[in-house]
Structure formats: structure tokens, C-alpha cells
């Protein structure tokens with residue numbers, strides 16, 4: 001057999017050219033939708049794949065098949081990577097699932113801010129330059145009792161900015177029991193070091209006393225700091241120094257007392273039968289000079305780091321050039337302003353603030369929803385040899401808030417009937433690969449779908465294959 005003969009019979013000669021595929025009505029549509037270059041690249045890719053898979057024994061793919069593959073390829077590339085999911089994990093503020101969902105007023109506000117020019121840093125009263133922090137300054141001071149406030153990208157940035165501004169090349173005294181790591185990426189000692197501050201740990205993991213702080217104060221001390229132990233508790237033989245004692249000690253020595261609250265809520269959650277979480281107002285009243293907290297944890301707003309406290313300290317933070325690097329955008333400010341407005345009518349918060357609606361949902365309500373969805377799930381899993389039941393469970397607030405407190409909830413629980421444990425992972429994947437993925441929680445050899453975060457209006461869309 002000669003070389004030429006073998007080439008002539010090679011099956012890739014039977015694949016159409018890019019131009020032939022491009023000259024179809026379908027491809028014309030794609031050029032409008034996705035652009036010319038993107039369409040050509042997709043066709044080339046599909047042809048290259050087909051060529052690589054050709055075998056002398058099988059016929060090459062049909063013309064129509066190739067077009068179908070190209071359509072799929074283009075759709076996949078154009079689909080958003082940030083996809084909505086159903087959070088049925090039972091963790092309401094799930095950091096990996098985007099934490100707080102926003103109330104409708106905040107969504108409207110950020111859409112408007114995205115669409116129109118806005119007075120972001122423009123003082124409409126005078127026509128002069130404005131300050132973006134001013135947009136939420138009054139609200140924050142009113143809601144926390146603070147003299148002044150400023151906003152940065154997230155609470156990690158807030159802590160970084162305050163350390164870098166007030167404690168550069170100086171010492172910060174923190175209780176050893178409060179050196180937290182949050183989600184692996186935020187570790188208090190690391191942030192301190194990067195901010196240029198020297199950490200001075202005092203006390204023991206379980207017990208810290210006022211005298212421990214007192215003995216550690218030197219000429220190089222910049223501040224006393226308290227960090228909310230968001231994602232764990234130390235129980236048993238413990239002692240921590242109350243904020244008002246630390247504040248008094250700091251004041252005696254002419255030092256600021258700073259508190260990182262982590263999840264800041266602006267209202268007393270006990271009002272709705274939820275566990276107490278310290279508020280910035282309480283912290284300031286106890287004598288803190290500066291308090292930092294997140295915008296997207298219990299506050300229920302967009303990702304942001306909020307700093308409130310003494311006017312003089314806030315002024316220093318705002319003068320640090322890093323503030324410019326850590327500042328928030330207009331979309332964040334628009335959403336934050338709308339969320340803070342809701343706090344002016346706290347009695348309506350459970351209906352108006354998305355996160356609080358979820359946290360205050362009664363167990364009976366969730367239980368009834370489980371009953372409604374049971375047939376849908378049974379239908380969805382027909383033929384899978386699984387047992388589905390409705391069981392009480394505990395939701396978690398999450399995002400480091402209130403680590404040990406649980407909210408009574410109800411779940412659809414799926415167990416393999418028989419001893420095939422591997423079936424659960426397959427099931428978990430099946431749900432994860434739905435058009436709108438359903439994310440549950442694997443525990444006790446079962447997949448738990450806690451319905452606390454499933455809105456009633458979404459009931460018909462969950463477990464849907466289209």
C-alpha cells in the first residue's frame with residue numbers, strides 16, 4: 001500500500017470543512033448570538049475532536065451531529081459560571097454559597113445604581129466632591145450609636161485596615177482563646193503580621209484575666225483587641241474578660257479598645273426567639289472605641305466590612321491610603337443603604353429582611369413544606385432504590401455566627417435501601433448536576449435536604465430537570 005492511497009482513504013477527508021458548517025442558518029444565528037470568532041473557534045474545536053475520535057471501523061459523525069455538538073459547546077461556554085443553587089444544606093449563612101441573600105429593596109437599589117449615573121462621590125447640596133461613606137454614614141451612626149463609620153470591602157479588610165492604621169510596628173494584645181481562623185483564609189495572627197502589627201497573646205486558651213492584659217501593656221502597645229470567637233466556643237473551666245473591663249483598662253492606659261464582632265447584627269435577635277448575638281451598639285456602650293463587622297452575615301446585606309466608633313479613630317482609618325485600595329463599589333453601597341433602611345422599622349424585619357425571614361421560619365412551616373415536596377422527590381428518584389422520609393433536624397445560622405446554637409427545622413432525608421453506601425455519593429451528584437443544583441448535606445449515611453432556605457415560590461422548580 002502506498003502512502004498516497006492510505007491518505008486518500010483516511011476518514012477525516014469525510015469530515016466537512018469549517019466553511020461548510022459556517023454556511024448554515026444555524027451558524028448564522030450563532031454568529032449573532034456569540035460572535036463570529038467564537039463561532040468559528042467552536043466549529044474548529046468540534047472538528048478537531050471528531051478528527052481525534054475517527055476510527056477506520058466507524059463512520060464519521062453526521063453533518064447534523066457536528067452542528068449539534070457545536071451548539072452545545074457554545075451554550076456551555078456562554079453559560080454563567082456563577083449559577084444559582086438551592087441551599088438545602090441547613091446552613092443559612094453559607095459562605096461557599098454566597099452568604100446572605102438580599103431583600104428585594106436592596107436588589108432594586110443595586111440594579112438602579114448599575115444602570116444610572118449616581119451621586120456616588122458628589123455632594124448634590126453644594127456641587128462639590130462628596131465622600132462615598134456619607135451615603136450610609138448617618139444610618140450606621142443612628143443604628144449603632146456610633147460617632148462615625150466607614151466601609152470597606154469585607155470584615156477581613158476592616159480588621160486589616162484598623163491594624164495597619166492604628167498598630168503599625170506596634171503591639172496588639174489579644175486573648176489566646178480568641179485567635180480565630182475563619183474558613184482557612186482568615187487567621188487573626190496572619191492578618192496581624194501582614195498589617196504590620198505585632199501580636200501579643202495573653203492568657204491561656206481557656207482562661208484569660210484582666211491582669212493578663214495589664215501585665216502585657218508596654219510602651220509599644222497600640223491597642224487592646226477582642227475578637228468574637230465566631231465559629232467555636234470554649235466550654236468548661238473558662239474565663240474571658242468582659243468588654244467593659246477591657247475598655248476600662250484600655251482607657252486607664254490611654255489606649256483604644258477595639259472589637260472585631262465578626263457577624264454584626266444591628267438588633268437584638270432574642271426578640272424573635274433567636275440566640276443573642278452581640279451588637280455593635282452593645283459593644284460601643286461597653287466602651288469599645290472601634291468595632292468591625294461583616295455586611296453579609298447576620299446583617300443580611302452585601303459583602304462589606306463596616307467600622308464604627310470614635311470619630312478620631314475613623315478619621316485616621318479614612319486617611320490611610322489603604323482605605324482607597326479597600327473601598328467598596330457603588331453596587332455594594334446601594335444595597336447596603338437599602339438594607340440599613342429596613343432596620344429603621346425593626347418590627348417588620350422578619351418579613352422584609354430575607355435572612356431574618358429564613359432564620360425565623362417556624363419548624364411547623366418547614367415540616368409542612370417537606371410534606372408538599374415529598375411526592376415530588378419520590379417521583380424524581382423513582383427507580384433509584386432509595387428510602388425517603390421526613391425528619392426533624394437542626395439548621396445552623398452559619399458564617400461563624402453563634403456557633404453552638406441550632407434552629408429546629410425539618411428535612412427530606414434520603415437513605416439507600418440496602419447496604420450500598422456508594423449510592424449516596426451518586427445521589428448527591430445527581431442533585432448537584434441539575435439545571436439548578438440542589439445542595440444538601442451528607443450525614444449519618446443519609447442525604448439531608450433541610451428545607452429552611454427553600455422559598456415557597458421556588459417549590460415547583462426544585463428537583464426539576466428542565
Ligand SMILES: *Cc1c(COP(=O)(O)O)cnc(C)c1O
Nearest residue numbers: 154155156228230262263294400
Ligand atoms: C467572618 C469573620 C471575619 C471575616 O469577615 P469577612 O466579612 O468574611 O471578611 C473576621 N472576623 C470574625 C470574627 C468573623 O467572624
